[in-house]
Amino acid sequence: MLVKFSDYISPALLATILAAIISGVLLFVSPIHGYADNGDFYRAMLTNSIYRLPYDHTSTIDYVVTKFGIYQYFNENGMIAFSSQTIFIQIALFFNKIFYSTKFFDIRFLGAVYYVFYLGAIYLLTKSFVYPYKRVRSYMVALLVVLVFADSSFTLYFNSFFAEPVMYIFMLYGFAAIMLLAKGSYKRNWPMITLFFVSIILLITDKSQNAPLALSFSAVSIGMMFLPHFRARRFAIMLGMFVLMGTGVFTYTAIKKEFNDVNQYQSFTHGVLMDTGDPSKKIEKQGMDEQFALLREEDYYPKTYTVIKVDNGVIQKKLLPNNGIGWTLKYYAHNPKQFGVLMDLASQDIMITQVKAVGDYIPSSHKPSKQLRYFTTYSQFMGAFFPGKFAFIIMLLIGLISCYSVGLYMDLREKRPHGVVRFFLVFGLCTIVFFVPIIAIVGDGDADLAKHIFMTPLSLDLMFVLFISDVLHHRLWDTSPREEFLDEAK
Known part of the structure; x- marks a missing residue:
């Protein structure tokens, strides 16, 4: 029976269909949901000639507003902050003006743009975890992908002007591209290499705080140097790494x-x-x-x-002229105990991905301003039970790096790329998990901490699913090629 099912529905397609249904209901079936405005929306709105309309509720933080105005005259505000998010808002505005209105903007058009890109990311991500298998365990991994990455705490961002959807979607694309390269899923490497660099450039330029991530993703890129039959093209990889570093510098210097x-x-x-x-x-x-x-x-x-x-x-x-990053680092160097307390505080919020400070419902839902619980099982569980100590985070990262170092050694000895590319991917993600909370505390204190460390739980989630997938498919340390077959076809 599984043989017939797998002929029509692959694990990647199954995950995509389920994610489409779960997130589609959340975003587009009335009453729709999203995230309300905590004050950050104005940057994206004014940059893209969108403004808030008068409405009955005095607080923008309690309820999701779906309709906005579009400037009918010259926008004197110009670009408030440089962000790749503008690309997706402009695509949404284009379709909004064709199918809805040239005067009013419906947030669901932006949600739909993110939704389409998101489903493509889920498909490639699931394929990168299970390729080349279509066993029962591969479908289990597909369901795990849905549980983790279709969680509403992530997809609620789509119906909002927060910048996190671009980070979320293109992190999934970048991760999938590297893993598909590692496994040799396609005859040509260039499409996935291009997808990786484009995705990461969009991610880094999405928010100014992402500038330091260029270092982490440059470390990930090193793994591509070990791809077979690729010596003549390593210059292109080095050029891509140089572009990533330049993107990080540009994003940092573009901060107003x-x-x-x-x-x-x-x-x-x-x-x-x-x-x-x-x-x-x-x-x-x-x-x-x-x-x-x-x-x-x-x-x-x-x-x-x-x-x-x-x-x-x-x-x-x-x-302000005297308390820059240098002064702050010096202060914490003299007060390490206080810094440790703040890092533990950041660790307590690491797996809380749902924005707690804002409402998720529209006013017409007749619901009190509160947090949505629809398909948030994973984020609720991790937020409640994940140890809130930075020392635990460090131990976990050491464990992951050590574990995947075995695969690195085995594949270097056997001249296989899979374990090598995968190790540099895990190492790069571990640097994100380690440094992002530090950057958040040094750069902005504990203000909006859950949003500022968004890349940390996302990186951990990707590594968790990767680890489980590798264990289930017996590829944690031994990545030698195996014949693809179905359990039922033995």
Whole structure:
């Protein structure tokens, strides 16, 4: 029976169909769902000539707004922040104007654009895990892919102006491309190599905080140097790595002063000052006026009353110019215990992928502002039971690297590319898991921590599924070619 089923429905196609149904109901069946605005939407909206319409609810954070206005005149705001997300918003605007309106924008058009790219990513991702098998265990892996990567905490982002959908979708594409290359799934390597570099460039340029990821993905790229019959083309891989590094530098330098000020201010108020004792003496030792300790937990854009306005001359002249990344690193070097507490705080939120600060329902749903529970089993479980200690994260990463080092050694000895390419992929993902929380704490404190470390749980999820798939297919250490067959056809 499985033989006949597999003739028509492959594991990759099964996962794609299930993900399409599960996420399609969430995004497009009334009442639709998404994420409400926590204040970040304006960057993407104004850059793309979209504005918020008046509506009955006073708080934008409680309910999902589906309809927006489209500027009918010159947009004097220009580009608020450079982001590859603009490409997808412009595609959505194009179809919106053809099939809906030239004056109003429906968020579902953006959700549909992400949805199409997402389903392609799920197909390739599942294939990269199970190729070349169509056994029962391969279909089990396909169901695991659906459980993890069709989780609503991820797909809710599609009906929003958050930048995370681009990061999510193209991380899946990049991972799939590397694994398909490792397994020699296609006769020609160029399509997957191109897909990898294009996907990662789009990911890095999506948000300014992704700039350091260029280093991690350059490490991943090293694995492609070991592909067979590829010596003459290694220059192209090196060029691609150079482009990735250049993309990271460009993304970092494209950060505008306003966003840099936001990060510096909140890294101080939500990081340096988050001390259980009296932080005033500690910051004074590092050359900062102790009066700034009064700013503890203050936001750059306060929702209510604030101790002192950010545009105050004292803040602009004495705080922001003096508390850059160098000063912050120096402070934590002198206060390692406090930094350890903050890293444990970040670890507690590592697997919480659902944005807790905003609502998921539209006003017409007649639901109170709350969090959706539809198909969130995996994210709820991981958020509740994943150990919230950074030391555990380090031990886990050491274990994963050590485990895949065996496959690296075996395949280097046998001159096989699979284990080598896979090792560099896992190593690169481990650097993301390790450094992203550190970058988030140093760069922005504990403000919006769950969103700032989004790449960490995504990287862990990919490695978890990869590990389970390798164990089930007996390819964790032994990647030697095996004949493809069905269990029922033995």
